[in-house]
Structures are given as structure tokens and as C-alpha cells.
Amino acid sequence: MNQRWEWCYSREVIAMHVLCPTDFSESAQRAAEVAALLAARMNMPLKLQHSAPDAVVSVEMPVISQIEERAKAALEEEASRLRAAYGVEVETDLHFGRAVDDVVHGTHRENTRLVVLGSAGRGFAGRWLTGNVAERVAETVPVPTLVVRQPAPLLKWLQEGDALKVLCGVDFSITADAALLAIKSLAKVAPCEVDAAFIEWPHDWPWQGSEEATPEGDAEWRETKESHQRDLWERVSGLLDGIPVRAHVRGTGGRLDYEFVRLAEEMSSGLLVVGAHQWHGLQRLRGPSFSRGVLAQAARNVLCVPLASYTPEFSVSPVRSVLVATDFSNNGNGALRVAYGILENGGSIHLFHVASLGKGDAAILENGGLHSQVEEARLQALVPKELASRRVKVDVKAVHRRDVAGAICEEAERRRVDLICMGTRGHSGVVSAVLGSVAQAVLAHTRIPVLAVPTREA
Numbered sequence: 001m002n003q004r005w006e007w008c009y010s011r012e013v014i015a016m017h018v019l020c021p022t023d024f025s026e027s028a029q030r031a032a033e034v035a036a037l038l039a040a041r042m043n044m045p046l047k048l049q050h051s052a053p054d055a056v057v058s059v060e061m062p063v064i065s066q067i068e069e070r071a072k073a074a075l076e077e078e079a080s081r082l083r084a085a086y087g088v089e090v091e092t093d094l095h096f097g098r099a100v101d102d103v104v105h106g107t108h109r110e111n112t113r114l115v116v117l118g119s120a121g122r123g124f125a126g127r128w129l130t131g132n133v134a135e136r137v138a139e140t141v142p143v144p145t146l147v148v149r150q151p152a153p154l155l156k157w158l159q160e161g162d163a164l165k166v167l168c169g170v171d172f173s174i175t176a177d178a179a180l181l182a183i184k185s186l187a188k189v190a191p192c193e194v195d196a197a198f199i200e201w202p203h204d205w206p207w208q209g210s211e212e213a214t215p216e217g218d219a220e221w222r223e224t225k226e227s228h229q230r231d232l233w234e235r236v237s238g239l240l241d242g243i244p245v246r247a248h249v250r251g252t253g254g255r256l257d258y259e260f261v262r263l264a265e266e267m268s269s270g271l272l273v274v275g276a277h278q279w280h281g282l283q284r285l286r287g288p289s290f291s292r293g294v295l296a297q298a299a300r301n302v303l304c305v306p307l308a309s310y311t312p313e314f315s316v317s318p319v320r321s322v323l324v325a326t327d328f329s330n331n332g333n334g335a336l337r338v339a340y341g342i343l344e345n346g347g348s349i350h351l352f353h354v355a356s357l358g359k360g361d362a363a364i365l366e367n368g369g370l371h372s373q374v375e376e377a378r379l380q381a382l383v384p385k386e387l388a389s390r391r392v393k394v395d396v397k398a399v400h401r402r403d404v405a406g407a408i409c410e411e412a413e414r415r416r417v418d419l420i421c422m423g424t425r426g427h428s429g430v431v432s433a434v435l436g437s438v439a440q441a442v443l444a445h446t447r448i449p450v451l452a453v454p455t456r457e458a
């Protein structure tokens with residue numbers, strides 16, 4: 001009960017609340033009970049929101065005041081019921097207008113982390129939850145939305161601690177990752193039995209277009225299914241971090257969302273979890289939306305997790321500058337081509353050569369400037385003229401040092417590059433520069449990422 005809720009989308013723990021829109025119908029009341037229990041379990045307040053209809057009247061203004069008073073009284077009565085039953089802090093919020101707009105604007109303005117709502121309404125003031133309005137909220141708000149259609153398994157899960165049977169749709173995309181991390185957070189609230197399902201629809205199947213047709217009798221499909229099942233389990237178990245999970249792979253010739261809902265019925269799942277891109281307008285022409293189809297077809301509880309709510313626990317550092325260390329061998333020079341590939345959209349390459357000195361090379365040290373000029377000319381000759389239009393700036397430098405790896409690390413630190421790129425084997429005549437041992441020494445001593453290019457990649 002004292003556990004802090006994170007949704008696992010960020011390492012930062014911040015204050016948040018559960019938002020529950022209500023029209024006071026039976027469906028909305030059951031959803032409010034689920035929301036209150038979730039809020040109590042997650043140690044956060046519940047915001048109970050009602051949207052009264054805009055009254056356009058031609059009589060005296062006191063009529064509007066009466067509507068507001070009745071709405072306030074009903075909202076406070078429902079809040080008092082939830083406080084008394086579940087011991088949760090409940091805030092009330094009354095609006096006038098379209099409920100969908102109020103919910104969407106509220107989640108954008110305030111620190112809402114979860115929306116819980118019913119899927120059917122009543123009356124002149126309450127028809128806003130009828131039809132596809134609950135789905136419209138789930139497809140629009142930037143936070144996870146729980147559409148409550150069968151409250152019993154959710155209430156048993158939250159009140160009695162019965163494990164909740166959760167079925168998650170997985171398609172190896174980042175939206176599926178968002179859904180899986182939401183399940184990871186749910187499992188912190190109370191125990192969950194997790195099943196992950198991957199539904200496939202290859203375009204070359206002869207049964208394509210038939211909802212009833214399945215490829216289970218096809219030998220090639222059975223082999224593919226086993227491979228996909230292993231891949232699915234590895235991905236899901238890695239993201240769920242120790243939470244037991246069962247992996248299911250289904251083939252269908254019909255719609256993927258239909259097959260997923262059918263599987264949920266077979267398994268008597270208490271909650272379906274799906275990720276959502278939330279495409280709108282012309283973006284919807286990309287193809288049938290899996291999450292929208294599940295929301296429309298499922299008779300069970302659905303948690304829709306939008307991609308907008310997902311913040312990875314890692315950040316991507318762009319690579320804009322690369323130090324390329326070469327000894328003029330084919331492999332060393334091959335690292336330059338790799339660096340150009342990394343900086344396809346522009347950046348800077350620092351082409352660097354270190355000539356290793358032995359104990360008897362004092363004369364070379366005395367004339368090091370002259371030798372450096374010669375070797376820098378050789379470096380300049382390596383720069384491909386045909387790639388001059390790639391917006392990649394290249395500079396060259398050659399030095400003579402006894403400690404080759406140390407010189408590479410010092411130069412990379414001095415230039416503050418994002419990446420060191422070097423071959424793992426190579427030699428140039430008498431002078432050896434970038435050997436496997438040198439690459440290992442650079443890896444051991446630098447704080448900058450190192451990309452080692454093996455001989456076969458040169």
C-alpha cells in the first residue's frame with residue numbers, strides 16, 4: 001500500500017494521480033471502484049472528473065446554476081462513497097462541455113499517469129461514454145488508459161490479491177515494449193500471470209483473407225513458429241525482468257486483432273494490454289490499427305499504452321566526431337570507410353597515425369617534424385575525393401610515440417570525439433602501429449566508446 005508508482009518509464013519518481021471520468025452510470029461506478037483501488041495501491045490521489053452538458057437555454061440563468069449544483073452534489077456524493085469504501089484521497093473536478101475534450105486537455109495540463117474509465121453510459125448527460133467514446137479517449141490521451149468492461153477480475157486482483165491473467169500483444173516494436181513495461185509496473189501493484197502473444201499474417205500464405213483459416217497443419221509454419229516463440233520469449237522475459245511469462249505465437253489468415261481477441265477469450269484473460277502509435281488523420285491509411293481493433297472488439301478489460309507515454313531508460317548519444325587511428329595497412333585504412341558510414345549525415349573525422357618508436361630511435365625524435373609531414377601527406381591521400389559532398393570534415397595528424405595506445409587515447413580526449421574507430425590487426429613495413437594488442441590497450445584505458453574493425457571488414 002505504501003509502494004510508489006513509477007510506470008517504469010523513467011528513473012525519476014514524480015507526484016502523479018489517477019484520473020477517472022464518470023457519468024455516474026453503473027459502468028462508470030464500477031470503473032471508479034477499480035480506479036480508487038489502483039490509486040490506493042499506488043499511493044496517489046484519485047481525481048474524479050465529470051463533464052456536465054453545456055446548457056443553451058432561453059430562460060433565466062438560475063437554470064444553469066441548478067445544473068451546476070446538481071452536478072457538484074452528485075460528484076461529491078460519488079467521491080464520498082469512494083473515500084469511505086477504499087480510504088483513498090479523492091479530488092473532484094467539474095467541467096462543462098464534451099467529456100472527451102475535457103479528459104484529453106486534463107491529461108495534457110496535469111500530471112496524470114493513468115486514465116480509468118467505463119465503456120457504457122446512460123441518460124441525456126451521460127451518453128458520452130456510449131459507443132466508441134471510451135476508445136476515442138484511449139486513442140488520444142498521452143498516458144495509459146484502462147477501459148473497464150469486466151470489473152470483477154480487476155477488483156479481485158486489487159482487493160483479494162488473486163493473480164490477474166494478463167495477455168499482452170507483442171510485435172517486436174517499441175510500442176510493444178511500452179506495453180510490456182506497463183505490465184512490469186502492474187506486477188508491482190499485485191501479482192500477475194503474464195502471457196505474451198505474437199500474431200503473424202505472412203502475405204504469401206494461400207489462406208490469406210480467411211479469418212477461419214490457420215496454418216497449423218503446414219510443416220514450414222510449425223518450424224517458423226518454434227523459432228518465433230523462442231525469439232518472443234527472450235524479448236519479453238528480458239523486458240519483464242524476472243516476471244514469469246508464457247509466449248504464444250499464432251498464425252492467422254484474417255485480421256490480427258480478431259485473432260488476438262479470440263485468444264484472450266480462450267485463455268479467459270482478465271486484462272488485455274496493447275501498445276498504440278495513436279495514428280490520426282492520413283496516418284490511419286497506413287493500415288488497420290491493431291490497438292484500435294482490440295479496443296473495438298474485445299469484451300474484456302483493455303489497457304492501451306500509447307507510444308507517447310514511453311520514455312526509454314536509456315538515451316541515445318549522437319556520433320558527430322570520430323577519431324580514426326590507422327597504420328596505413330588495409331585494415332587500418334578500412335576503419336576510415338566505416339567512419340564515413342557512421343557519419344552519413346555529416347560530422348568530422350580526425351584521421352590519426354602513430355609511428356611507434358623503439359629504444360634506438362632518438363634520431364627520429366629529433367627529426368620528428370619532418371617525418372610527421374610526410375606521414376600526414378600519406379593520411380591526406382587516404383581521404384576519398386568522391387565523398388567530399390557528404391558534409392564530413394576531415395583533418396589529419398601524425399605523431400611519433402613509444403606508447404601508441406596512450407597517444408591514441410590522449411588525442412581522442414583532447415579532441416573530445418564521440419567515438420574511436422580503429423582496426424584490430426595490421427602492420428606497415430617495419431613500423432607497427434595498430435595491432436590487436438594496441439586496440440586492447442585503447443579499450444582498457446579510454447572512457448570513449450571504441451569501434452574495433454576486424455580484418456574481414458576491411
